[in-house]
Amino acid sequence: MFLTEDLSHYKLYDLSCEFFTSFKCSRGLCSRRSQSCRLSLNVAVDKGMSCSHYPYLYFLEKTGLKVGPGRIQWCTTVVNSYFQKIVRYNPNFWRRWFALGVWVTCLMLPVAVYLVASTTVSNLWKKNQLDNHNLSPSLEPMIPGVNLPLGDLNYYLSAIAISSVVHEAGHAFAAQREGVQVSGFGFCIFLILPAAYVLLSSNQVQALPSCRSLRISTAGVWHNTVLSLLAYATVILMPHFVSPFYSQGTGVYVVGFSEDSPLRGSTGFYHGDIIVNVNNNCDVKNKLDWKQCISDTLSENNERLGFCIGINFLLENTSPTAFKDLLADSTNCCPNYKSEHLCFTTTFPEDIVKQVSDLDRTLLKKNCLPARKVIEESGISCRTHTSCPSSKPLCIHPLLANDTHLLAIRRTTEEPNQPKLVIFLGHPAEIWWGVQVSDFIPRFRFISLFASRLPDISLLLMKYIAILSSGLALINMLPIFMFDGQYIITDILLYFLIRFISRDVVEKIAKLLLISCSILFIACLVSYLF
Template sequence: MHLHRIQLKRIKSLAASIPRSLFHLRVQTRAFNVHHDTISLRLASRNYLRTRKFLLMFYNTGSVLVIFGMFTAVALLVWTMVSLLSSTFLRVTAPDTSASLLKRAVEVTTRATTYSRVTHAVNPIIPGLTVPLKHLPLILLSLCISQIMHESGHAITAAIHRIPMLAAGASMTFMFPAAFVTLPSARVEELSSLDRLRVVTSGCFHNLTLWLILLAAGWSGIGQRILLVGYEDVFTRGLIVAHVEADSPLSMHLPVGSFLTTLDDLPLHSSRDAWSTYLLEPNPAVYKQGWCVDVSRLNGEHGTCCCVDTDSSTSSSCFVSFESTIEEYCTDPVPILSKMQNRCDSSTSCLESQSCIKPREDRDILRITVNNEGAGTEDERIVLWSGPRYEVWEQVQTTHLAPRFGIIPLGLPLVFADFFQYLKLTNLSLYLFNSLPLPALDGSQLLIILLEIVFTKWSHTPSTMIDIEALRTRGSRSYERRVQQVLRTFVLIGTCTLLGSCVMLGIIEWMIV
């Protein structure tokens, strides 16, 4: 998808352009040209000589990192194509042994086993398919910020090399925003190969720099400290329900703002990632105690269980003795698991007519302890969930930050966290994607400069002198130009083929899932 383009062509009109189509809107302005010229004059003066030298070293480092990013991006494309080929082959040739299973069952069993070894280096972000549709505004906002950061790199390096900026602007294709700066191509071509390398790679380097800054900010926890100004960390008390999917059965039982204290018998304050770990990892349920139940209520005989049948019409579930898993029973789990009393460590803790039991490990029953007020155990109640635990993680969002003031939204930290992740991802994506040797991207200009440096051995001269020298050395340089053109065409076609193959295989894999 083409989201960015640097325009290095002369333009006749710098006024706001009239859109040719409703699907493509474009506006540009010369309001920033004066500020750009001011920065360029200051960097050329002796008072800012050290600043200019520092910026040259800074963007020299960026050029090296963007060259590395170009090779890395191509390697990721190759890896993605190979992984897509292998996964598509496995899906097409795998026997259809799960035709009678439900869709969720196929996702849990087949994907977790057959395709667990297949990983893709690149996964697309598609609102409504791979990410929630409600995240679309966050994605577009992060994309706008990332592209402004990208274009600022080209503007700054142009100012360093005394190249005027003709215009700056933004465009909208369908719903995807893009930014651009327009530079005079003749002035750019007059630069040496290294200077042009700085101008071309500075945009990707800015995206990489912002990504590294965001990584450092996340590692330092500065965002958490800022949020604590208006929020209180209630991790020691449990987690707060921040959002529940509207079509989820849990929406009636887990109101927004209620406290969740335990999952089964696991306290949620035991670790920061207890919620995700317990719901996503296929570990046995944690039961520190059992329940005392009258033996007369336990149907079935020792060593057997009525729940071996797959009949979903019955409300009974399998239980085992808390002391020995060999003893199995079958009974209705709701009257037992919904109570917080009658807990036991062994049958000796119960009455003579009772037995200490717990749910069998293969039963998909989850106990969620809820406290609507967030304080005291007298208001606690139990919500039972029957089904895979990961579905609770998908349908319920929790947070450990409670607003200090009533006017502050409860879900703001989650929105901030999502936006932070998308901002990191868009900057990393622009750094890698724009460094690819593809037409209309920075990578194509980067490829031209690299081939020029390799074949001319760093001896590129300004374009005003090339015409004079070409009259004398036309025979020796024509062969080099042909080799460069052949190599450039080969790399561009190869990269386009890789990208097209990844898109086509991704669509095929999505259709056969």
Template sequence: MAVASLVFVTLVFWALVRVMGLILARFYPQKFKELTDPVAPGSPALLPTSSSHGSARKRFHHLSIGHWSLSFSTNALNSALYKLVPDTPPWRAFHRLFYSAGAVFGLLSLFGSMAFLAANGISLLVVFAKLASPSADITAVQTLSPQDLEFRSNSSSSYSTRTYFAQSMAGGSNGFVSLIPGVNIHVSSLGYYVLALLVCGVVHELGHALAAIVERVPIESVGVFLYVIYPGAFVDLHQASLETKGPSQKLRVICAGVWHNVVLGLWVWLVLTTLPLWLSWGYKLSNSGVVVLDVTRDSPLRGHVPPAAMISQVNGRDASTVQDWEQLLYENLVDDTSIHQGYCVTASREDKGTLECCDVSEAHPFGRRPSSLQCFQELDATKTLMSPMQACLLAHNITENHPRCRSRSDCDMASGPMQCMSVYVPQPYVRLIRLSIRDRESTATLNPSSKDTSRTVTFLGDPREIWEGVRIGSLVPRARWLPICIPYMVEELLQFIMSFTFALAVFNMVPSHMLDGQHALVVIVDVIMDWIHGHVSGESLDVSGKSHVSFGRVDARKRSTVKWISNAATVLLSVTMLRSVLGAFGI
């Protein structure tokens, strides 16, 4: 359903784009023609010496509308970009040093990404070899321990649980997960997804543009594009000017994009770790429980635990933070004490045939028919030769109003014959969990000294249903009129940005076709082969780099080396991407 909704929205959007294009062409033909006609490249000076270069040419804007693509480019922003890089000696030295560090990182990322892809390719070959082996047991299924079954700690989310981003990252193989809208990214998170991609793309291209200005390479134009649902940005540099630069200057420009992504990722990480400080004007960390942000439609707790309510305790133990909440649910999953907790109840032996609620099995742990009653069974019946006594009782009433016991001897017989009985559910992961809830009306002032109006919600089921169905947070508004969702919207957007920007910082330096890594590879091959040629032939090497030519005109040996390495990197990257995409689909 999510995929169908995404496809429908995408088709409608692009249909509207085409209709708008036809309307503009029909009613404003001249302006539309000027806007969509190809723009001939200018011929700016090779080495501009001031920011006036950005306004030296006539301004232009260019719009391109394709069947599934939309792009817009302009040179109107060139002057603003030049103003970001002051042309003074101290600033020039700082920027050279800054982008030199970026070039070092870019080279490390290039070799590191190739090592990662090679290791991934080898591991895939090992898997295929094992499957092809006659002794391989392809029917064997890996069994997961209870704590691994959809119960992974959300370490990337400090202030809320089970964001759509965190759900999509769970279960990734080899540290690489494809985030696909409608598959492992909920459609409701599409806005975060698109905005994060656009921010990362703009920051990446801004790196290339600013580094080019530092190295006095003219900027032709900048722009943004949208391909299907994937946005991005681009910058066009004057290639003839770039080709005259030395290897270190080229690498500073080429690697500046991924270096900006690293800086953006570190800044976002810092903001995430100090988010309460940034939002302290209107929000604070709760010290009296965790706040309910959302309850999924298919959750059994929907309607019983409303959004904005506070959960202060789980089975009588305080849940003050996100980590407390997850730890308590985890402990209840791996420990079956709660389901075997006895309660002193007044009960007599009845005909078992009349106890419909006790007609349970592992396939039907709560009975074959819906009922408000739950089957209870005598706790210490194994000490007698008689069959265990059973009774159909209201679980919430029993757990709230009856004393606990371990055996019948713990019960007070003064008020009549009593039995020590516990919930009977023949299913290994069903637990009895009591949540102490305070609705938002009673927490509006967020004053711990205010009158306690908490209530208890009794849940009988798998704790993973709570963890998956109830999203909670630890940041609460200081005033009732403030929306409770703002900190968590900011958190999820920052998580997407951090993930995408670090991914760009690594995988954009893979020496594959059309990536920054391939351009860096050309420079590296040029330097290495020129050095080898100079030492073997005894000729001097022009270290200025001005004798180096572009990728299209290098000699046959350089072209062949770059081609083979790029093809190998493209194959390895394609295999890794395919493996990750299949993993996103659960294949």
């Protein structure tokens, strides 16, 4: 079944199509001779669609949706009246506001061009030099999965959407202020990237003097700059905003776990635990300390921390070990005992060495000891026996495989009958990825799990908005094709040079600058990718 156009009647030769169209007309939704019906039918005829596609086309037409290869668009005119009402409320404010945006953009434009040029030179220089140390400022595209964690993809897309909406709203407000008609405000998703857009009357914009059209072309950059500054200020002031409900600087707050984390539950952490120390020698006050403590543990592959204990404790708690296991070069000197026992090696002070026989030293060289009891009894970390007090003169080290570490993590917990120490045996990276922590510790117990993460969620979103909004402003102010800079550079040159040279010459100069900067921008991208 296909729709066929008849110029006199727009007949539908198929009965089902005739019934559908008659039903629509009888409901008053459209007339067969109305412009909207003719448009939908013509589109269907041109595309060779069957009548079954008509409801789909009608739905898209009425809702403002457009669906194409890899993209979905939505456009509406509902918000046009709001743009008009807002700019009419205080016209003088908006005139000064967008005039300030023009000056800020003009001052930032040379900086943006310099950053692109310096980044291009820097990337090319690094590829030709062995020494890659470079302290000059440079640009770097943010690519999820490459230099951004995929787990932050939702923040990344949200920040792009917010920055894009604010950018296009700036153009819409400025256009209404200058008397240019706004035909619609839309939103588009290309693949997975969201973007907003605004439809303006190009004839009206071109008819404006350069100073007025410049306010429109720079409005998006200006709004992105302001948004970036506000987001950055929020990041700085966030601890003060939430201080009535959250405290900081006394540890990190456990807010969640990865799906396969070995540190969840009765042998590990609970939601609401506060981590305060690692291995008795590294205090944890915030997430940076937490990361540093774990990194320090990873850097101790050849010199692991030991624990100071007394001689009596060693003799009383050492479990029997086969003599052949003591002499063997093995990390397992207690194979017949429970998993809480580990093999430890002992270093002796000189005065103790003289007091024991060779056989006793052999027996005490490797010891099968309960790990938790050792750590709780010790309370003091050591490298050698020289850092141990006289009351606990022995420094014992766990005998472990190269990638395995013994960590004692001290925490405060509200769970009943749970120890203050969490003993972890494994690779420290499992702790970093398996336990999710926050700098913000709730002051009140009624704060829910989501509310306990709210400051971190807000903080991370604001960081992404600050970065991406400033990046969007920088890219759009560059004099390159397909961006706002294409119109900004033309309006700037017309404003300053039209009194001295003809318009045609000014436009040729603007086109030359556009071509040069576009080539430079492409070279910057290529130098980064290749």
